[in-house]
Every structure is written in structure tokens, then in C-alpha cells.
Amino acid sequence: MSGGVDSSVAAHLLLEAGHEVIGVFMRHGHQSPVACTNDPESPDAPARGSLVDLPVVNRLDHKQGCCTAADAEDARRVADRLSIPFYALNLDREFKQIIDYFVDEYTAGRTPNPCVQCNNWIKFGKLFDYADSVGAQYVATGHYARLETAGGTPKLLRGIDSGKDQSYVLFGIKQKYLERMLLPVGGYQKPDIRRLAGEVGMNVAEKKDSQEICFVTRGRYDEFVRNERDQKTSIDTAGELVLTDGTVVGKHSGIEGFTVGQRKGLGVALGEPKFVVRIEPESRNVVLGDREEMGCRELTAKDCNWLVEHEEIPQRCEVQIRYNASSAPATVELLDEGRFSVEFDEPQFAIAPGQAAVCYHGEQTLGGGWIE
Template sequence: MHLKLPIHSSQRVIVGLSGGVDSAIAAHRLLEQGYAVEALFMKNWEEDDAEGYCAAAEDLADARAVAERLGIRLHTVNFSAEYWDRVFEYFLHEYRALRTPNPDVLCNKEIKFAAFLDHALGLGAETIATGHYARVVADERGYHLHRGIDEDKDQTYFLHLLDQEQLSRARFPLADLSKSEVRTLAHRLGLANADKKDSTGICFIGERRFSDFLARYLPREPGPIETPEGVPLGEHRGLAYYTIGQRQGLGIGGVSQGREAPWYVAVKDSVNNRLIVVQDSRHPLLMSSGLEALQPHWISGQTPKPPFRCLARLRHRQPLQPCTLIAVGADGCRVRFDEPQRAVTPGQSIVFYQGTECLGGAVIERAFTTPSGG
């Protein structure tokens, strides 16, 4: 039996107001539901304010305009130190190890649902809310994270590290809306940011030329780009700057080896500092029957017993893939897919589902191509 999350006219909730349209409509819907609503604008990056990449001042102005339009109080806070220590240091560590991290996942766990939550509780709030497209369901077994109704915008992949305490305090007012409905409602309310472009790029750091940004923190270590047979094709900037399956930005256009077809990153050979590329998007070097992952997190707090059938995705918006958890422990898990998966990328997250419920996830350590994982 599902229980509706409590809504009380006296319950005080603080919305993370980013300046975007999603969080604005989240605040509006909470007002409609009878909450006592306030808002909080978080600044989490200030390393290059002068360069204007993050457009924090513009976002803050948009957040203020929304708060004024809705008639709610706007608080501001600077979590730059927390973001650097809890998210960005890990981000750099993973790139140095030639893995490809997903900072949005850790950002939600450590900033939006930890630092922000703690700050909001200190301000007297009982719950917090964000503009994520996701849904929380409470029953006698606890709190469950489910996909939002808009499958294209579903953000549970980025929320899979949340725990029971965080979910008990979280509200996702956009759970039953599509993105088009959100924009339509924003127009109806006369919000100036109704057509504002969705933010992309690194969480809280914003849009920028990624290789140039990374070069500020990691040294460039050039080396050869080769085919699996050892045919030289060019020079890479440093293995850390590439990810498995990457097609763009390889700098080897016009080198066809007899076939006019795009090249894809297949292997980062750290021993010889070689970048191995292939021309077939489903080349055997890019396909995996399973994977090993570390740091498993289960939202319910209960570890499933293998063999455990479920669905999984290896990246945001990827269609859900049937799989079996063939080994699960406190430190890691092993997964076998029903169908081979392309570009399994160490450092990224694998996130598990049953139906619409997000069960949790883990950090991909390595791919394998045999059923036993050997």
C-alpha cells in the first residue's frame, strides 16, 4: 500500500532555486499545495568568476526575479569550499586515474541533499525541494525513488546515491509533469525564464570547452593514436582527456584507412600511453557482456541477494537494459547483461531499476566480455 507524503499548510520547505525554469515551477507548485515556501540560491564555484563561464550573477538575478514574482523569500549561500572538497577533488582524482567520473551524481549526494539540506534545516525548514524530474513514494517499508513521468527528462540516474534520510526530507514537485508542461506553466505565470535554456556541462561549473578547462588542473601528456593493429593515426593530448566510445574531438579526420567512417575511442592504454581507436561503433573492443562495479549503494539499505534480475542503465537517458546481478557484496558487484553493451566506461555509474523504481547503483570499475567475467 502506498502512502501519500504528508502535506501540511504549516510545513516549511526551502526550494533550491537555480535561476532555471524547473526549480521556479517546483516552487510555484509547492505554494499551490499549501506549503510555506522559501528559496535558496547556491553558489558553488568561484575559481574563475572574472571569466564569466558560470554566469552565476545572471542565474542569481533570474532566481531573484522568480522569487519576487512568486512572493517568496530568497536566501543565498556559498558552498564553494564544500563543492571543492566533496566533489571536485574526487572529479580530478578520477581523471588522473584515467577514469571518467560523473560529478552530477556526487554533487546531488554531497551538495544538494547534504550541504543544502543541512543549511535548510538550520534555517528552520522541515523539507527541501528541487526541480528534478523524479518521484518519491513512501510506504511501510520506507522511502522509494521512482522515475518521473517524463522519461526523456527523468533524473533518477543522478539521484541514485540518496539514502532514506535524504529522501524523507526531499520533495520533487515536477514528478508528474513533462518539460513542455513546465514551460507552458511558466509562460502562464509570466516568468521571465520560461524559455531559458537548460543548463548543461559540469554540475555547478557550467558550459565551457572541457579540454581547456581540464588542462588547468591536469598536465597534458601527449602520445600516439593507433588502430588495434598498431597503425599510427595521430597524436592525443593526454589519455585523461578522452572517454570510451568518444567520437568527436579526436583530431584524425581524413585518415580513413581505406574506409570513410568515424573513429571511436576503444582503449586507453596507460602502460604505453596509447589511445586505441576503431571505426566500427560496435567493434568487439567496444562491446561488453558484463562489468564489475565498486562502491554499491542501495537506496533501501538492503543488499539484494544474487542472482538478482533487474534493469540497468550505464548513462543518463540510455534505454533500460535487462541484466543479472551475479555477485553482490559490501564493496562491489558483478553484472551480466542479456545483450552486450557498448562503451562501458570506468568511473561512470551503473544504476539499477525494477519497474519505475530506482534501486541504487555503483561505480563501474571494468568491463568484461565473457559470461564468467574473466
Template sequence: MRVLAAMSGGVDSAVAAARLVAAGHDVTGVHLALSRTPLAYREGSRGCCSLEDSFDARRAADRLGIPFYVWDFSQRFAEEVIHPFIDEYRAGRTPNPCLRCNERIKFAAVLERGMDLGFDAVATGHYARLDATGDLTRMYRAIDPGKDQSYVLAVLNQDQLSHCLFPLGDSLKTDVRAEAARLGLSVADKPDSYDICFIPDGDTPGWLTDQLGEQTGEFRDETGTVVGHHDGYHHFTIGQRRGLHLGTPAADGRPRYVLDIEPVSNTVTVGPGEDLEVHHLEAIRPVWCSAAPGASWRGQVQVRAHGTPVGCRVQIAPGGVRIDLETSLRGVAPGQAAVLYDGDLVIGSATICGTDRAGTDIAHAGQPGVDGALR
């Protein structure tokens, strides 16, 4: 099988490519250049798209004896990932750019070009498991719970999954590093990347300020009383506690959290932690990794990449889903992904557009104005 191995420059993608070579596949390595002006060197273990990473990927490909290319996807990455990320924050939502990158770049743009060039599949170093039975390709959580990446892959549809390979899904990360060392790969001890690749210094608020500017706004408590001022609502996300610098302490002395963000008035509402308790979610734009489920069913939902899944009842509606939680969650923000599971099986994902706290009506904070959205 002709396989296009996406090589980020890290240990995981290098070992994934090595396993495919060992299995006898015709493997070609490709590194994605996602920035026109990449930093020459990574800052610590932040980011994954620097020049240093491309050099590491090339060295790994040379060690494996496979062809290697760099594909420039910087313009498409800016249009499909960076600009929507800014727009989501401008609207008061909290996006996950890794999901969008997987959906639009790594498993759409790369697959599209790879298929056009005659490749049979695209392989990555993501930790998830695939099972192709009959006409259906099912995705499951990885064996290593600490490295499971099914959450950020849950935006993939059946057509994409049927042309994907995840060689590391059955492995522990410690074993992958040991394998890299045995193969003589220079990235064996390279730190994992984290944070947002196009914000390599990790200062997301500062980067957003450069994009959106500063504008003084108000902190208000649940009664509408002004309790402080800030330099822009985009500095905050629902559930945040640190960095508020409120001028007026709570009457009971307890810490306060961000409860709501109103972009139009540049107002951030703060209050006690218990007011963050969420019992119901509404989400739009569902993508079903496995076959579309029935109109109502029970499973689990996860709202963060390394969050704890909770039991739920899911009701399918035109344009979206309603999710009733068996155990409340805290600090869920519009724009986050709700990924649905049946045990280890990934059912699909949808974008959260509203939450119901402590029995209140669904609040569509910063809801996208899209056709078919739940209202």
C-alpha cells in the first residue's frame, strides 16, 4: 500500500512512519509548512511547526530511507484555522484550533492531495485505534489513556477515516520512545509539543490582543454591579479564575469565576464556582465518525481533550444535538467540542452552542448564526 506519512518532526510521527516501513508499505514522508514565517527554533516544547521541526522530520525520514517532502499549506492554514480562531474569540467563544486543523488541513487538504497523487492512505502519529469491518471504519480510544487523542480526531467522517492509519493506537508512549531509541531516531527524547502551534510563546491573550486590540470593559457580578475593569473580553474564557484582578472582592470572600462573556458590550460576568455547574448542552454541526446513531440514545460525552467523560442522554434534532448530563460539568464554554462515546468507541462530535446551568434556560452565549442551529 502506498502511504503518505505526515511527519511533524516529533517522536510519534517518526515511529509511526517506521512501523509502516517495517510492515512493507511504500512510505513517503511529508512535513506540513503551516506558517510563512516560522520561528527558527521552538521555544521549549511549545508549537510543532518550526524550522527545527522540519529539520527533525527530514532527519527521521533519511534514517528510515524514505522519500521526504515539505508541503506549503500556510495560506490554507491561515484561512481555515487561524482566521476562524480569531473570529471565534471575537464572538466570545472558546475554539479548539487543533480539531479544526485535523478536520480542514491534516485530514482534508492532505488527504485530498495525497489521493490525487495516487496514495492509498495518510498515516499520522496520533494515538487512536481504527477498526475497518465491512463498509464501516470505527475509531476507538487509544490503549494509553494519558495519550489518547480520539477527542481531537472526532471531527473526521467516514470517508476520511477509511483512508487513515494510526499505527500507535495500540502502544504506550514509553514504548514508542524506547522504540525510537532502538531505531536510532534523534527525536527519541524530544519533548512533546503543546499549546497552540501558531502561538509558540504560549501567550494566547497577548497574541489575541495584537489581533483584536485592547478596549476597556467591565466586570460585573450576577446582580449587574460593576466589580472591576479589564482590557478586552477576549482575554477570558468561561470558568477562568486566575488573572481577573477584580477591584471589588466578593461579599462572602470566596473566589469568583468567569460565568459569561458578552462581546457586544465588552462585559465579563463573574460569580461563584457553583454557578458554573452545567446540566445540559446544546451543540451544532454534528459529525458522525461511526454510523449515525438513533434519535435518542445513552453514552458518554467529553468536552475537553483530556477531560473526564460523563454519562449522558443524547437527543438528535435538526442541525444539532441536545445532551442531558448524568453528572454536571463545570466551566463549559460555547465553541468547545462535545465528543460523544459509547465506551471506547467514538460516535461523533459537535460544537457546543449553549448550556443550561442549574436548571436555567439554555443560554446561547455568542451562538453562531448558522442555518439549522438549535435555538
């Protein structure tokens, strides 16, 4: 339970279906500035793995995240209204793995997706360990995706609400966990979820959706990366802004401030729109060009995870290269060492190394990997 409307209604739907429900909130150590009520138990005091109650707080930075103490209080209020147990799990050490991944990828000129890794490592990783410790059969979340269990092996499908579908961020879950997952809101449209929340008197019925990376509590991503990195090592990632023909048009303070496809915030005015075409970590050059120069029909991906058996992966399928992108028809070929190649029917724009390439067959999520 993140404190948002989706996981709150998911808990309600599970109760309506006859399940015994335990609400769990994931805490980590990167909190936004907060104003707390007087509470004898500091939110940073408990040891790793402890179960605690959290103080009532109000955020001061105005960011909309999903793992703050204010969100924990929202989740606790919902749990109280539903009369279910509620625990906050201290996962600071586990989140540190995600933060290190985030920093390392940006430092290498890649574009990370920490929300996917959070699902892989924590929400459908560590939470199964906790579920086992309390004898729970399933782990449920408020993701907009569906599970089809008829006919044997469970299938992960897109959510009914195409504008909210989150199957993309679930591609890395281990196949063995599908049979122990529940995704109650995936068969609903988002307005219906808000309506249900209002009908049962949830205070989060009109709460805005989380839109920020939860551990970047203030400022820009590049500032966060530099601050985290400088605590461990000193690496100079500053370099030059160059056009695709090699013309130097400016300087930048670090490649972590850029991602492929970026148009705004380039730090240079050229009289016409330019985009980040690629990032060259060895030279530390950020290459700018026209939109047409971002088009690409091929990619390779590594560290694949498949939710179906290899023989079930069709050569022709649809591939999605970003969370907010549409999937596109392509030919897929499995390679050695957990890799695969993709050839799109039409050029795709802003294929960013570090993002996930996820394969679909109709509504079914087949799996995917990380763009090289």
C-alpha cells in the first residue's frame, strides 16, 4: 500500500473477494523534507526489517512521490478504514541497491528505469520473502495490468485502461511468481477506481498519481546523481555538446544531465529545435541533432527476462521501448547469453540505452530486456 488511490482500492477489492488482507508500506531512507507532529518514535529510528507505525507528516517540497511518510499516513488511514493490519517495512538497505543502479547508469550515459527494478527486486522480490514469513499466499499491488490464469501457466496482460497500463514495468518479474500475484485494479478504468474510493469513503479518492522517482526528493536527477556519486568517488563527466557533423556548440557539466530524445534543457540555443541523438560516455560528448536523426530500426537488449517459454516467443511481435511509448511491430530474434535483437518495421525515435525493450503478443506481455 503506497498511500495512493490504486493500491488503496486494490485492498478494498481483495476484501470484497473474500481474501484476508495485510497492508504493507515500503519505507526507505531518502525522505523528502517533512513537518512532523510530536511523536516519540522518529521515522528513521527503527532497525532494518522492523515493523513500525509512522507519524503524521506534511511534505514541504510539493513533489508527488509514493514512499514518503505522508504517503505512509495516507495508507495507514485507509487500512484503518478497511480494518486490516498495516505494517511499514524498513527497506533502506534494499533501496540502496536501486539508488546505486540509478547513479551508475546515469554516470555511464544510460537512462535507467528504477521503477522497473523496484518491481523486480523489491515489490515482487523482497515482499515475497515477507509474505512467506507471515504465511501469505499472494502479493498484490495496485498496478494496472491483468493476470489470466485459465489454461495452465498464468499470463501477464495489459491493463484494461490503455492510458494507465503498467504491464511494461512488470516485465522483469520472475515467471515463477506470476501464480502468486494479484492485480485487482487491472480490469478497471482509472475513473472507476476513483469512484470506488469515494464510495467507500477513502481520503485518497482524489489524490494525484505519483509522478516522481520516490528517492529523488528534491531538485534535478543530475544533481541527485552527482551528490550521491561524490560521496563515494570523484568522477568528471563534464564534456562538450556537439552536432552530428562534429561541430562543437557548447559545453556541459555532466552527461548525467541528458538522455536520448531530450529537447529541453540542453544548455545551448541553436535557433532551431535540437534533440539528444546519443551520449558518448568515453569522450563525454553529448551529440545533438534533428528529430529525423534519432530514428532507428534496430536494437539489441541484454539481461532478458521471459514470462513465457522460449518456444512460445513468436518471431513477429510488438516491442515497446519506453513506458509512455506505443508498442511497434517488429521481428525479434533470440541471441546467446540472455540477449535478443529487434528489427522494427518502421524507424523508432529516441531509443535510449538503459531503458527496457518489452515484447508483446497482442495483450500478453512476453518479457523483455535492457537496451544496449
